[in-house]
Amino acid sequence: MSTIQSNYTGMTIIERLIVTGQFETFKRALKKNKDKARKILESLKLDQKTIDRLMKTKLY
Numbered sequence: 001m002s003t004i005q006s007n008y009t010g011m012t013i014i015e016r017l018i019v020t021g022q023f024e025t026f027k028r029a030l031k032k033n034k035d036k037a038r039k040i041l042e043s044l045k046l047d048q049k050t051i052d053r054l055m056k057t058k059l060y
Helices: 013-019 023-032 034-043 048-056
Strands: none
Touching: 013 023, 023 034, 034 048
16 A cells, blocks of 8 residues: 555545545445445545445435
8 A cells, every 4th residue: 555545634535535446446336235335435544423424325
């Protein structure tokens, strides 16, 4: 993992997904595999409250 990938300070969630190369995978998982989508968000070092909120929100 590069320094950019390991330091998410100041990045939006979308930026984190793009920098880690997980944006398209996350979009697909959000529609078809909620467990995978949750694991991707966890890998971005998001807190559980944020992850729970995002999983309830229709993003796409």
